Amino acid sequence: MNSTTRFKLSFMMFLEFFIWGAWFVTLGTFLANNLKASGSETGAVFSTQSWGAIIAPFIVGLIADRYFNAERILGVLHIVGAVLMYQMYNASDVSVFYPYVLGYMILFMPTLALVNSVSFNQMKDPEKEFANIRVFGTIGWIIAGLLISFVFHWDSPEGIQSGLLKNTFLMAGIVSLILGLFSFTLPATPPKVSEGGIKVKDILGLDALKLLKDKNFAIFFISSILICIPLAFYYQNAGLFLADIKVSNPTGKMAIGQVSEALFLLAIPVFFSKYGFKKTILVGMLAWAIRYVLFAYGNADNLSFMLIIGIALHGVCYDFFFVSGQIYTNSKAGEQVKSAAQGIITLATYGVGMLIGFMVAGSITDMYKSGDITNWKMVWIIPAGIAAVVFLLFAVLFNDKTKAEIETKIA
Template identity: 65%
Template sequence: MNSPIKIRLSLMMFLEFFVWGSWYVTMGTFLGNNLQAKDQDISLAFSTQSFGAIIAPFIIGLIADRYFHAQRILGVIHLIGAGLMYLLYSATDFSGFFPFLLAYMILFMPTLALVNAISFNQMKDPAKEFSIVRVWGTIGWIAAGLLISFLAWDSQAGLSEGLLKNTWILAAFVSLVLGIYSFTLPATPPRAKSSESFKLSEVLGLEALALLKHRNFAIFFLSSILICIPLAFYYQNASPFLTELGVENSTGKMALGQVSEVLFLLALPLFFTRFGFKNTLIVAMLAWAVRYLFFAFGDADSGVWMLLVGILLHGVCYDFFFVSGQIYTDSHAGEKFKSSAQGLITLATYGIGMLIGFWAAGQISDYYLIETGLHTWKSIWLIPAGISVLVLLLFISFFKKEEKEKPHH
């Protein structure tokens, strides 16, 4: 892959994740502060990601794989997305906000697969080349968080002035830029012939269900769904939690989680090869439990280091579980089920697991709401810490060490 194409794909990834990061991290704070949304409303808003993840395979499988060039669909989605972001900016209450957010996420979630497809189409050796391009997505997410904190939209003064609303205009503008830019990207024609018969089971990854006959894969699959419940607590509650505690520049500080993601992504192949799949997942699940304990006992003064360590553990939590899980799935799926197996894992985690997690996080946050509009955060964070430990014990007890644990080269 030549340098100009690498730069063009890297810019695409940067813009794609900048758009997402510019509103997603602070949405919980925005809804509570600007639209006076309740905890259940906030959990419903975050659930749109899961609905999008469940519907995404239909859009990709039906349209992108069959009829249209991927870069053109990407362009159209982001242009429509820019309009929806402006409507979200204009919303004055949650009931006027939610339908546009749901429409946006149903459109946005498939773009995560589209940017990958456009990238893979230009690569001779994706295993070596993809991470160099994909890392620019994480840098885009970090840049969005740092910009929001630099502009002080998430500061106590910014919140009292309602400045967090500007994140939607920022996202709309960058989405518009990406929408136009997408049409200049390298051509990525549809893979399947439009005349070929359409199999719903193939699109949803259901043909890969045969893999669940293997006990170890079934345990991994169940653990993946369950660990997404505590993950949802982080996405939904971390920004409101830090804001409520009075941590300044909280969005910029949360971007440290993505910085650690980059570092641990680079460390993962070495760790995976040396210690094997089972130990890598054990470390990841242990990190989940430790992170939430730090959140439970940290504060904005002398205990702020605990909050920062909790954020920095995001790289271990996310990369060591999800990326190693993708490698494990790929090595077990075989050629026939490679795509459908990854589709099945995505449906299970971002779809089912996160949906349960966002719902649970909303219910629990509401239960520990004090009269003053503040929360008993210690009690809230101890619950996902406990769930992480239970999932870890389940995994250690039933997942047997495999001879062929290491990824195939």
């Protein structure tokens, strides 16, 4: 890969995740303070990510992969997304805001697959080259958070009070427009369709459902859905929680989670080779319970270190469960259904699991909110309990017999 192509792909990844990090982290705070949304309404808004994840395979599989170059549809989706972001910036009520964010997420979620397609198309050895490109996406997310907290101060108590937090949508919209236009300069990635064309069952990954006949994979599959319930609490409430208890520069501090994610990604091969899949994934599950206990009992003063540790555990929570789960899925699937298997897991987690999770998180938040006061201790203790139950079920029911096989796959 020449240096020009490497730069373009790296810049594409940077902008892609800068856009997401620029508004999604502070979304819960914005909804509660600017639009006065209830917990259930906030949950409905966050669930648009799940609807986007469910619909994304159809956009990529039935449209992008069949008729258009990936970089061109990437450009169109981000340009239209910029317009929707501007409408979200102008919205003054959650009922007005919701249709725009739903439309945006239906368009944005497919771009996560498209940027990967554009990147892989230029690589001779994706397993070695992709990580060096993808890391710029994590950097983009981190930079967005640092700008919001330390440069613009939109998430400060004064910024929230004066309504400046809505500027995150304007910033994301501008960068979305830039990426939309920039996408047309990316290397050509033409559609790749077999002579028989793409079938709906291939898009949905239905062939991969036969993996569920394996008891251990079925337990992993169900556990993946269940663990997304506590995950939804973090996405929906963490930013709002930190702002509500008056933690300084909350969005910037949450960027610690992305730094952690990048670092712990490097530790996964070591854990796999030494402890196997079951112990690695159990560490990830346990980390979810521990981080929520830390959130429940920490505060913005003398116990603020507990909140920082909880945020820093994001790398263990995400990488040790989701990334290791992807490796496990890859090891269980045959060559013909590898892509379908990854697709069905993504649909189950970011689609079904998160959809249920946001509904539960919204209801629990409403249950423990009285006026402007939220009982955050209970809001965090409940998902900690859910994560602990999933941990115990997986520990008892999952019988790890594939350690040697997985070690071979990642060696």
